[in-house]
Amino acid sequence: MLAGGVAMLAAAGGLAPPLGASRLPKREIPSSGETIPILGMGTWITFNIGDNPEALTLRVEVLRRLLAGGGGMVDSSPMYGTAEAVIGRCLARLGSSAGLFATTKVWTSSESEGRAQIDDSFRLWGVDRFDLFQVHNLLGLETQLATLRAAREAGRIRYIGITTSHGRRHDDMAAAMRRERLDFIQFTYNPLDREAESRLLPLARDQGVGVIVNRPFRRGGLIDLTRGKPLPGFAAELGAKSWAQLILKFALSHPAVTVAIPATANPDHMTENLDAARGPLPNADLRDRITDAMAAL
Amino acid sequence: MSVWFTYSLGDFIPFSIETYRAAIRLYGEENMLLCGLSLVAGLGLIFCARGYRGWGLRIGLVILAMAWLHGGLGFLDTRLLPLIPQIEPARWLFMTEAALLLLCALGPVGPCADGVSASLRWRGLLILAFAVLNFGLGTGIAPAGVPIGGFGILPDPTAVATLAFLLICRGWARLILMIVPLIWCVFALLLLMGMDAEPLRVAMPIAGIACALMALAAWVDRTSGGSPLDALGRSDDNNRGGQEYRDDKGEDPPWN
Numbered sequence: 275m276l277a278g279g280v281a282m283l284a285a286a287g288g289l290a291p292p293l294g295a296s297r298l299p300k301r302e303i304p305s306s307g308e309t310i311p312i313l314g315m316g317t318w319i320t321f322n323i324g325d326n327p328e329a330l331t332l333r334v335e336v337l338r339r340l341l342a343g344g345g346g347m348v349d350s351s352p353m354y355g356t357a358e359a360v361i362g363r364c365l366a367r368l369g370s371s372a373g374l375f376a377t378t379k380v381w382t383s384s385e386s387e388g389r390a391q392i393d394d395s396f397r398l399w400g401v402d403r404f405d406l407f408q409v410h411n412l413l414g415l416e417t418q419l420a421t422l423r424a425a426r427e428a429g430r431i432r433y434i435g436i437t438t439s440h441g442r443r444h445d446d447m448a449a450a451m452r453r454e455r456l457d458f459i460q461f462t463y464n465p466l467d468r469e470a471e472s473r474l475l476p477l478a479r480d481q482g483v484g485v486i487v488n489r490p491f492r493r494g495g496l497i498d499l500t501r502g503k504p505l506p507g508f509a510a511e512l513g514a515k516s517w518a519q520l521i522l523k524f525a526l527s528h529p530a531v532t533v534a535i536p537a538t539a540n541p542d543h544m545t546e547n548l549d550a551a552r553g554p555l556p557n558a559d560l561r562d563r564i565t566d567a568m569a570a571l
Numbered sequence: 572m573s574v575w576f577t578y579s580l581g582d583f584i585p586f587s588i589e590t591y592r593a594a595i596r597l598y599g600e601e602n603m604l605l606c607g608l609s610l611v612a613g614l615g616l617i618f619c620a621r622g623y624r625g626w627g628l629r630i631g632l633v634i635l636a637m638a639w640l641h642g643g644l645g646f647l648d649t650r651l652l653p654l655i656p657q658i659e660p661a662r663w664l665f666m667t668e669a670a671l672l673l674l675c676a677l678g679p680v681g682p683c684a685d686g687v688s689a690s691l692r693w694r695g696l697l698i699l700a701f702a703v704l705n706f707g708l709g710t711g712i713a714p715a716g717v718p719i720g721g722f723g724i725l726p727d728p729t730a731v732a733t734l735a736f737l738l739i740c741r742g743w744a745r746l747i748l749m750i751v752p753l754i755w756c757v758f759a760l761l762l763l764m765g766m767d768a769e770p771l772r773v774a775m776p777i778a779g780i781a782c783a784l785m786a787l788a789a790w791v792d793r794t795s796g797g798s799p800l801d802a803l804g805r806s807d808d809n810n811r812g813g814q815e816y817r818d819d820k821g822e823d824p825p826w827n
Contacts, residue, residue, distance in 0.1 A: 319590075
């Protein structure tokens with residue numbers, strides 16, 4: 275597989291979309307009206323590879339496929355070890371960041387460390403401007419939001435957000451959404467983690483805040499759960515050829531969701547994710563049926 | 572319910588087992604000479620552990636100190652900390668352990684293994700051999716034929732070898748020296764379990780933790796005259812009670 279990935283890379287040039295691929299749908303960022311592709315990519319674990327050259331080659335291909343396929347958001351954090359540095363190396367290898375929606379986080383309660391982390395992120399990614407900077411897990415929220423606002427005024431970043439995951443701290447996130455002017459919130463949403471539907475997703479719509487969905491596959495746990503299990507009949511209605519596509523379509527289908535950022539180290543999985551995002555998405559009834567089908571496994 | 576209960580072990584591990592294996596392999600390939608030297612040093616450590624007192628055990632402590640220094644400044648610094656910078660304090664713990672081992676090796680009262688039960692001694696030697704001869708637990712053999720990822724290279728086998736070596740010694744000083752390797756073994760166990768590592772690799776820190784528990788049980792036995800092992804019927808015939816180990820003044824020297 276690695277050899278295949280290297281060969282693909284050798285053959286690949288630039289970021290031209292694959293022949294026959296339709297455009298990836300876009301959604302509006304409520305605070306600005308700008309539209310961004312509904313599919314992005316997270317980098318937790320998958321891009322923390324140190325300086326392993328073989329692994330880097332595969333990540334370059336993953337990122338190439340995302341950008342060539344019309345995807346945009348790449349999300350990282352200083353908490354993710356070498357992930358930011360690896361993204362920077364991937365972008366350098368690609369030679370182009372066209373279409374990239376550069377997104378990372380600040381992860382500390384200290385103001386000075388926060389500033390240092392922000393500077394490090396610029397250096398590691400090799401970008402002049404970040405599209406989105408978020409406060410990771412609401413850590414040092416007030417302090418870091420002040421720093422990020424100053425960075426936005428200086429033109430270094432465009433949007434500001436806050437994150438959580440695993441369905442935690444929804445109360446704190448909702449309170450912050452009411453208190454602060456935010457462009458994005460990020461949390462976990464998938465067929466078996468639907469708590470956000472009761473409060474955060476409606477609140478995001480009301481407040482005009484963009485929503486980033488992390489862990490749509492529960493870090494692969496949902497894929498493990500469905501492995502070897504037959505797809506439900508209604509998957510064909512949605513054009514889903516795998517459980518992974520069905521699960522991703524679920525996350526993307528909520529009208530308040532702006533973008534989903536599944537992480538992968540496998541270029542073929544990236545292609546599969548892009549295909550899922552291009553096809554039809556489930557309505558509320560089908561979303562319930564997806565949840566029921568998975569809960570029954 | 573506390574929010575902490577909603578986490579799984581894997582949620583705290585920022586890299587995959589594949590990345591961990593690759594880090595070991597790459598480090599080994601870049602440091603083949605050191606891998607070879609470490610294997611020789613490990614075999615030397617087993618040889619030193621055969622004795623009951625004197626220079627052999629002192630040299631064993633020096634070998635362990637060097638292994639901790641290399642483990643702390645080598646693999647940890649160059650391969651593991653970039654992947655998981657949150658464990659940066661481990662670097663200083665490794666330095667402390669190396670300094671303590673050197674201090675004990677060069678101190679006026681050398682380590683002593685007299686009077687340690689035969690069964691404890693054999694367990695220690697077996698675990699020491701496991702830590703030294705594991706050949707990287709399947710991580711591989713470098714092109715030059717040198718096993719990579721073993722004692723003196725990775726913190727895990729280094730910690731386990733230290734605990735096993737100290738198990739065959741006696742006295743309270745060994746318990747002090749066991750603190751850092753025990754902390755590392757507990758961390759390594761959680762790390763490997765969180766990454767769903769292969770059972771043989773997970774067995775390494777478990778062996779280290781077992782060494783520490785056996786040493787603690789023997790120390791309790793020695794100081795109180797009764798051991799949790801007695802209750803389990805596993806107390807050794809050679810265990811002759813704590814007073815046997817005390818010196819004439821009733822004091823409790825570090826290695827006696």
